[in-house]
Amino acid sequence: MLLEDVLIVDPVDGEYVGTIEFDKKVEKIVRSNKTHYNSIIMPAFVDPHIHGIMGIDTIASSSNDFQKFKEYEALEGVFLFFPTTVTCTLEKLNDISNNLPDGLKLHIEGPFISEERKGAHNEKYIINPPKNISELEKYIPIEKIGIITIAPEKENFLYFADSCNEKGIRISLGHSNANFETAKMAYEKGYKRITHFPNALSPMHHRDLNMVGAGFYFDFIVEIIADGIHSAPEFVDLVYKIKGADKIILVTDSISATGLKDGDYLLGDLPVKVVDGIARLSNGTIAGSTLRFSQALKNFQKFTKCTLQELAKVTSYNACKDLGLDCGRIAEGKDAKFVQLDNELNILKTWNY
Amino acid sequence: MLLEDVLIVDPVDGEYVGTIEFDKKVEKIVRSNKTHYNSIIMPAFVDPHIHGIMGIDTIASSSNDFQKFKEYEALEGVFLFFPTTVTCTLEKLNDISNNLPDGLKLHIEGPFISEERKGAHNEKYIINPPKNISELEKYIPIEKIGIITIAPEKENFLYFADSCNEKGIRISLGHSNANFETAKMAYEKGYKRITHFPNALSPMHHRDLNMVGAGFYFDFIVEIIADGIHSAPEFVDLVYKIKGADKIILVTDSISATGLKDGDYLLGDLPVKVVDGIARLSNGTIAGSTLRFSQALKNFQKFTKCTLQELAKVTSYNACKDLGLDCGRIAEGKDAKFVQLDNELNILKTWNY
Numbered sequence: 226m227l228l229e230d231v232l233i234v235d236p237v238d239g240e241y242v243g244t245i246e247f248d249k250k251v252e253k254i255v256r257s258n259k260t261h262y263n264s265i266i267m268p269a270f271v272d273p274h275i276h277g278i279m280g281i282d283t284i285a286s287s288s289n290d291f292q293k294f295k296e297y298e299a300l301e302g303v304f305l306f307f308p309t310t311v312t313c314t315l316e317k318l319n320d321i322s323n324n325l326p327d328g329l330k331l332h333i334e335g336p337f338i339s340e341e342r343k344g345a346h347n348e349k350y351i352i353n354p355p356k357n358i359s360e361l362e363k364y365i366p367i368e369k370i371g372i373i374t375i376a377p378e379k380e381n382f383l384y385f386a387d388s389c390n391e392k393g394i395r396i397s398l399g400h401s402n403a404n405f406e407t408a409k410m411a412y413e414k415g416y417k418r419i420t421h422f423p424n425a426l427s428p429m430h431h432r433d434l435n436m437v438g439a440g441f442y443f444d445f446i447v448e449i450i451a452d453g454i455h456s457a458p459e460f461v462d463l464v465y466k467i468k469g470a471d472k473i474i475l476v477t478d479s480i481s482a483t484g485l486k487d488g489d490y491l492l493g494d495l496p497v498k499v500v501d502g503i504a505r506l507s508n509g510t511i512a513g514s515t516l517r518f519s520q521a522l523k524n525f526q527k528f529t530k531c532t533l534q535e536l537a538k539v540t541s542y543n544a545c546k547d548l549g550l551d552c553g554r555i556a557e558g559k560d561a562k563f564v565q566l567d568n569e570l571n572i573l574k575t576w577n578y
Numbered sequence: 579m580l581l582e583d584v585l586i587v588d589p590v591d592g593e594y595v596g597t598i599e600f601d602k603k604v605e606k607i608v609r610s611n612k613t614h615y616n617s618i619i620m621p622a623f624v625d626p627h628i629h630g631i632m633g634i635d636t637i638a639s640s641s642n643d644f645q646k647f648k649e650y651e652a653l654e655g656v657f658l659f660f661p662t663t664v665t666c667t668l669e670k671l672n673d674i675s676n677n678l679p680d681g682l683k684l685h686i687e688g689p690f691i692s693e694e695r696k697g698a699h700n701e702k703y704i705i706n707p708p709k710n711i712s713e714l715e716k717y718i719p720i721e722k723i724g725i726i727t728i729a730p731e732k733e734n735f736l737y738f739a740d741s742c743n744e745k746g747i748r749i750s751l752g753h754s755n756a757n758f759e760t761a762k763m764a765y766e767k768g769y770k771r772i773t774h775f776p777n778a779l780s781p782m783h784h785r786d787l788n789m790v791g792a793g794f795y796f797d798f799i800v801e802i803i804a805d806g807i808h809s810a811p812e813f814v815d816l817v818y819k820i821k822g823a824d825k826i827i828l829v830t831d832s833i834s835a836t837g838l839k840d841g842d843y844l845l846g847d848l849p850v851k852v853v854d855g856i857a858r859l860s861n862g863t864i865a866g867s868t869l870r871f872s873q874a875l876k877n878f879q880k881f882t883k884c885t886l887q888e889l890a891k892v893t894s895y896n897a898c899k900d901l902g903l904d905c906g907r908i909a910e911g912k913d914a915k916f917v918q919l920d921n922e923l924n925i926l927k928t929w930n931y
Binding site: 405423424428429430431432433434437438441442455456457459460462463466467 | 783794809819820
């Protein structure tokens with residue numbers, strides 16, 4: 226295959242006009258001295274935090290649903306995603322993992338979270354983590370777990386996190402009411418990733434920075450839901466200005482209502498009402514998003530005026546690096562997983578997934 | 579006068595060993611290639627926000643008190659300070675200005691502030707500003723006013739601020755409950771200074787940055803009380819990391835109890851109890867500080883690990899520039915107002931004031 230005179234956007238090599246020859250891998254890239262180009266080629270996207278889309282909910286998915294999930298994500302430009310659970314029983318996690326096809330890994334968000342910062346999670350299933358991931362392994366095979374969101378103030382946090390770390394499971398701090406001291410402890414122990422910053426985290430106070438302040442203060446990498454609802458556009462821009470494009474991972478946090486009409490849905494077993502695309506519990510708590518990844522990148526670019534190279538970082542490369550995966554690049558020898566976009570960042574075509 | 583082989587710290591020229599020849603002005607500076615020095619010479623300090631010290635309170639000061647105030651400040655290394663009022667009647671401001679010696683200008687903090695963010699100010703005297711500074715001029719001569727703290731959400735804000743600006747009075751945003759939109763409006767109209775950030779300001783929320791978020795988001799210059807009480811050391815460090823040393827002005831916000839024992843004092847007409855050096859109203863609200871300027875600079879350096887050149891900016895040069903004054907430098911032709919310090923930043927001697 227040949228893509229001629231396209232704007233190639235690589236997170237490392239930058240933006241340049243060139244021609245790409247590829248099959249499953251990128252075989253050859255030839256730089257051009259032309260300035261005109263017809264379309265933009267970016268690395269295909271990664272969404273590490275997504276509950277559902279088009280009526281599909283991770284927590285209630287059959288094998289067939291997961292296949293459809295992959296197809297919908299491909300339309301969004303996403304080649305790698307982590308179906309994300311909400312707080313539920315360990316037995317329920319077992320059911321889900323049984324239906325999960327090979328090649329997909331879960332993001333387990335809860336049940337090891339804070340009651341005070343539960344957001345749209347069902348409090349009755351919240352528990353402390355076991356001391357060792359082996360206890361969880363009785364319900365769900367290690368190889369089916371990609372990420373676990375956990376509040377660092379939970380009992381056994383360090384024991385559990387360290388045992389996950391040894392097994393290659395990525396720990397993300399989230400749904401946490403921790404103070405600055407606890408946030409600092411977790412950071413210094415190597416746990417440097419935060420789930421949907423700054424949502425469901427103890428807010429910054431000037432006499433205790435808490436989780437949100439720690440997120441700014443230390444060199445954490447943070448998930449951001451760039452829907453303009455979970456946080457104001459200026460907040461997203463502030464995170465970008467302070468932390469820079471290397472420390473942001475865009476996620477959708479989208480739920481089954483995404484792509485469907487306003488109305489009544491479920492998130493886990495909690496009823497959710499979607500009005501004007503905003504999903505809430507009956508008490509008004511925001512309950513995930515209806516954000517599509519194809520919109521998230523446009524929003525982020527609009528909120529921050531970032532470069533395309535930076536956009537390639539926050540939509541793919543940072544998530545790949547964070548997970549220890551060799552992806553998110555457009556370079557010779559790398560997987561040829563691309564998104565082709567027009568100048569308004571509309572997706573024209575996806576390649577190889 | 580001659581100071582030989584001292585470490586000269588200038589906010590513009592940086593830090594270097596040299597010899598200074600001076601009388602009222604700096605006559606000559608000769609750089610040395612020695613690395614050893616006996617003491618540090620920094621520009622004398624400026625405190626734009628100080629209510630009192632050693633039993634003296636701006637709001638209850640006689641002419642004689644103001645003279646003593648100057649002497650006490652000289653001991654702190656401060657050659658220029660703005661005696662700061664608390665919210666009171668315009669008649670009271672008239673009394674104060676009648677006692678104010680030539681060469682001193684007031685920082686008028688209130689009565690044009692927010693009821694919701696009044697801090698330790700007496701709500702019963704809070705009023706909207708007049709449309710024009712000329713209304714205030716009936717009570718206090720323009721030349722006796724240096725700075726006015728005002729909440730940007732108050733009625734007539736822009737009319738009043740613009741009329742102050744024309745007369746060379748510095749407007750500082752403070753004691754404000756403004757949302758982001760109002761903060762942005764004030765910033766875009768040119769009002770880019772914030773009083774004792776982040777105290778008595780609407781806190782940052784991720785769905786409305788409010789005043790504190792706006793302080794981080796825009797290029798405001800901010801007063802900081804570096805006592806470790808008004809805000810945590812990490813908060814001060816966060817402001818330094820995000821905004822940089824060019825955008826910070828150290829102030830003490832100190833009250834009459836400063837330098838005296840714990841006990842009962844007044845701030846304006848409100849009773850204040852000082853316990854372990856922390857001044858509070860009976861409801862627990864922090865009521866100014868007991869911070870000495872000579873301690874503020876040590877704290878800031880400890881909290882941020884800033885360079886001495888940066889310390890010269892936050893203790894003097896930034897305040898001078900902000901007020902349109904030619905001071906805060908150690909350079910040939912400039913006023914020879916210095917502080918001589920040892921390596922632990924203890925003040926050894928002050929020069930020319």
